[in-house]
Amino acid sequence: MPAVYVLNGPNLNLLGRREPGVYGSVTLDEIERRLREEAGAAGVEMTFRQSNLEGELVGWVHEAGLKGAGVVINAGAYTHTSLALRDAIAGSGAIAVEVHISNVYAREPFRHKSMIAAVCAGVICGFGPTSYKLGLAAAITLLRERTATAP
Ligand code: CA2
Numbered sequence: 048m049p050a051v052y053v054l055n056g057p058n059l060n061l062l063g064r065r066e067p068g069v070y071g072s073v074t075l076d077e078i079e080r081r082l083r084e085e086a087g088a089a090g091v092e093m094t095f096r097q098s099n100l101e102g103e104l105v106g107w108v109h110e111a112g113l114k115g116a117g118v119v120i121n122a123g124a125y126t127h128t129s130l131a132l133r134d135a136i137a138g139s140g141a142i143a144v145e146v147h148i149s150n151v152y153a154r155e156p157f158r159h160k161s162m163i164a165a166v167c168a169g170v171i172c173g174f175g176p177t178s179y180k181l182g183l184a185a186a187i188t189l190l191r192e193r194t195a196t197a198p
Contacts, residue, residue, distance in 0.1 A: 048090060049092070049191065052095075052096070053093060055121050060075055085180055094111075094116070101129055115141075117143070117186035118143040118186070120143055120163070144189075145164055
């Protein structure tokens with residue numbers, strides 16, 4: 048059964064409780080619930096985690112890679128700063144999809160640069176919680192393509 052890790056970075060535990068004007072009113076628990084429905088319907092095993100610690104996220108990327116799982120990652124502010132996460136994604140061999148709730152390109156210039164985008168298969172941003180659903184669908188599609196073309 049294909050597996051996908053959905054990883055969330057710093058402060059995303061505050062979703063739906065603070066700054067609703069920027070990030071909306073849907074909580075991270077509700078995003079997890081919606082994704083579990085999607086993953087279940089697709090026959091995919093989903094692991095959903097959040098951490099405010101860079102090293103913990105790095106460890107989970109390694110874990111996903113060792114299991115041959117895909118990764119959907121909203122790295123939060125670490126997106127723009129973390130060489131460690133970039134190296135972890137590149138080194139893990141995992142198929143990774145970067146997602147963001149907000150349209151980072153419509154925001155401050157410091158959010159226009161992603162440290163991890165180049166080592167991800169692609170980036171989805173600006174669709175609110177739907178970014179996660181699109182990211183999961185992309186990761187599942189890529190995992191299935193990889194399996195279909197494996198020697
Ligand atoms: O739009 C996204 O998903 C972001 O990854 C969210 C990050 C931000 O640093 C990125 O540039 C874009 C921030 C996550 C913090 O989430 C909060 C939610 C509610 C209240 C405060 C922070």
